[in-house]
Amino acid sequence: MxxxxxxxxxxxxxNSPVSISNFxxxxxxxxxxxxxxxxxxxxxxxxxxxxxxxxxxxxxADKNVQVKAATRQPEKFRSPAPNVxxxxxxxxxxxxxxxxxxxxxxxFLSALPLDADAFKKLVPFVDEAKKAxxxxxxFLSALxxxxxxxxxxxxxxxxxxxxxxxxxxVRPNFxxxxxxxxxxxxxxxxxxxxxLAADDAVYSMISTVDIAAxxxxxxxxxxxxxxxxxxxxxxxxxxxxAADIITRHAGKTVSYLPISEADLLSGIxxxxxxxxxxxxxxxxxxxxxxxANAVVTSAVKDITGREPRSFDTFAxxxxxxx
Numbered sequence: 001m002x003x004x005x006x007x008x009x010x011x012x013x014x015n016s017p018v019s020i021s022n023f024x025x026x027x028x029x030x031x032x033x034x035x036x037x038x039x040x041x042x043x044x045x046x047x048x049x050x051x052x053x054x055x056x057x058x059x060x061a062d063k064n065v066q067v068k069a070a071t072r073q074p075e076k077f078r079s080p081a082p083n084v085x086x087x088x089x090x091x092x093x094x095x096x097x098x099x100x101x102x103x104x105x106x107x108f109l110s111a112l113p114l115d116a117d118a119f120k121k122l123v124p125f126v127d128e129a130k131k132a133x134x135x136x137x138x139f140l141s142a143l144x145x146x147x148x149x150x151x152x153x154x155x156x157x158x159x160x161x162x163x164x165x166x167x168x169x170v171r172p173n174f175x176x177x178x179x180x181x182x183x184x185x186x187x188x189x190x191x192x193x194x195x196l197a198a199d200d201a202v203y204s205m206i207s208t209v210d211i212a213a214x215x216x217x218x219x220x221x222x223x224x225x226x227x228x229x230x231x232x233x234x235x236x237x238x239x240x241x242a243a244d245i246i247t248r249h250a251g252k253t254v255s256y257l258p259i260s261e262a263d264l265l266s267g268i269x270x271x272x273x274x275x276x277x278x279x280x281x282x283x284x285x286x287x288x289x290x291x292a293n294a295v296v297t298s299a300v301k302d303i304t305g306r307e308p309r310s311f312d313t314f315a316x317x318x319x320x321x322x
Contacts, residue, residue: 041105042066055212101132110140116276119155138168168218172231176314180321197264197285203293204232207309236294250322
């Protein structure tokens, strides 16, 4: 089994007793077989076709585990490996929860994007997971929600923590992939612009590749139970800098157009999205403008043993997707 880290000794065990340290030096591969001792397990991944979920499925596909990829349309899902099976799950339909959870040991839990009703939808899922005997839930939350008790993602965090099920919580900053295939990508592709209500603020965006790598470690390594991790990229940059970096790799000139919150809300409404979506995104942009999303942490390296992907590397890898 290949570890995520290039360093034989995981960072969280570097201060272990000499006898354990010698064990790593003697035989690193044997350690990872012990670390992931219960490999005959089944992991359910919610949001398996989403930006983070699909990267996690790719990672788990290379492990000796069974993966249930939860999706609204399992008939359209293309499995990356024989150990990955699509299952039908609709968060608005609790009747789909029990069949999807049958035989599941661990769950990667994620809400629908910008869903103000996420708490109401996922509480019955967590209850069903407990009933099904799930041994761990790793929840995809968002940076800073622990400071906002009324935020839907924070309410889900607390509910998971109080469920009695061992858990992991990852709180990433904005995804880099928002610019290549996510909600920010439309203007980049159609008008060569990044259009956001972020002023000139900087924020430490993170690649979903790194989020998935951390989530996989939390799912597979039971010595990492009950961790809460804020995940960021290696440095905070502005949207002006992001536009310059995309320009350098995409073969076209991309610029940043800062807009007001009012323009953001009217634009979202014009697209037919519910007001709650606009309010949710406006709240996130306000956080960016306040400077709260400029924080940089070492969590990705602490857990995986490697530095998180830079925005330059992201743009280079995704040069054809802008």
